[in-house]
Amino acid sequence: MEKIRKEFPVLRKGIYANTAVYGLLYDSLLDWRQEHDLDFLIDGSDMRERSLKVISETRSAIGKFFNCKRDNVALVTNFSSGLNILLEGLDANKRVLLVNDDYPSLNWSFENRGFDVSYVSMAVDLEERINEAVVGGHIDVLALSLVQWMDGFAIDLEFLKKLKKENPDLIIIVDGTQFCGSANFDFKNSGIDVLGASAYKWLLAGYGNGFMLFSDQVKNCFSINNIGFNAADGDYDKKNNIRFAKKFEPGHLSSLTFGSLKYSIDFFERIGMDKITAHNHKLSKKAKTEFEKMGLLSERIVQRKEHSTIFNIKADKATFQKLKDNDVFCAQRGEGVRLSFHFYNTEAEIDAIVNILKNG
Incomplete structure (x- = not known):
């Protein structure tokens, strides 16, 4: 190293x-960013096709890196924005389980919408407490951080996988901001339904970029009304045929910021x-x-x-x-x-x- x-x-x-x-x-990312903006400076609107290509390649890179279907990847500016869009489409009658003192943007997003919320306290036996609450409280949604922002407490990923297997109707939503990039992660086989993350921490991608990953089945649990011309890929005929993940991308995306995320993913893969x-x-x-x-x-x-x-x-x-x-x-x-x-x-x-x- x-x-x-x-x-x-x-x-x-x-x-x-x-x-x-x-x-x-880091130096090589800065070089890439400067070259990107120099191209924009010199080429103006001729840069557009290259920018769209960068966005497309970023989506593919995230899907491959975390083992998630490309079409189930949404590009968002940060975790908080992505989660708020998601929760606008969740039935308000859902019973939600949160962890006390979890990251404010996670807990507040549920609390502010009036969901029926209950809590488990942080403790050495957190997984056992979650399991008891899910079974005993007939919980519909579990939302928590994979790694706690305050002290680094890490949830057992095998526990989440087992929990989902035993409770297939439970929607598991996680914040991966303090985790993604620090260790290997296989979304498809994790049991998690939604993972959101900002990429400026452990993925070293700078501000303004993040992502949401979705399981196939969870898309039927939300009714997302978010829409914009970019969500339809600039095609009038696609207005009524926008896939779930694209609804999180109503407007133009920055090829500089999301290209930085793509560059960092490539950087991590070169290291291994x-x-x-x-x-x-x-x-x-x-x-x-x-x-x-x-x-x-x-x-x-x-x-x-x-x-x-x-x-x-x-x-x-x-x-x-x-x-x-x-x-x-x-x-x-x-x-x-x-x-x-x-x-x-x-x-x-x-x-x-x-x-x-x-x-x-």
Whole structure:
């Protein structure tokens, strides 16, 4: 990974443990973006066909990368926008299960529409609590983040698959923003019905791009009225024959921003998602071991077998400032400091953070 690290200029300034806030821009993506805009500068409207080709290729790349049918991929500017469009088409009488303190854009989108909402609390046995609530509460929709934004708590993906198998009518909607790009993921075989994600974090694609993935069967559970000329591919005759995913794309899409997502997916595939997954797993194990030794993790994280690469350590404002003074990029979240690691991080950097926390 050392050669890949040279792509990221920010890494020369310190330890970047803040991907959960913003994924890094890298040299080759910047080169592509500059070339794209230079073509637009020189060619004007002659750029249009190339732009449409970029959008089409991005849709195909996302489908292939996450194992989702191309026609079931919607391109959206961010997760929040995509989810709000989706929920406008959901029967208001549906009973919804959420996780307490999940990402606000996820929970608020349901709460603000007056659905019959119940909650499970975050705990080490979250999956068991969800299962009991689904069975006992006759839940229609389960919505949650695959990785919790506050402390990196990761839902067991095999659990979701089993839950869907045992409850085939349950609609499972997930936010993959803090997950997608950090590890391998097979949407088709996940049991998940809808996955939405913004791509500016772990996919390193910059702001303004994201996606929604849909299972075949879930499309019959929503009545989407969103429409626009772009949804019909600029064809008057297609007004009444717009496929489900395209209804999330009523207007023009930016070939710069979505082309950046396509470029990043290609970049990840050149590195190898198996390699990225293995490296991030190693970082997760290392960080958890070291922070646990220091008593910096909550019990619900300590007792979990698997964890993401996001950690919220027990730390006050002075500790946060100490990390910043030692050139560690991190964020205050809740009552602690959140540190998040990606494939451009190293185990040596985790050791360096531990030394800072111990010695200053």
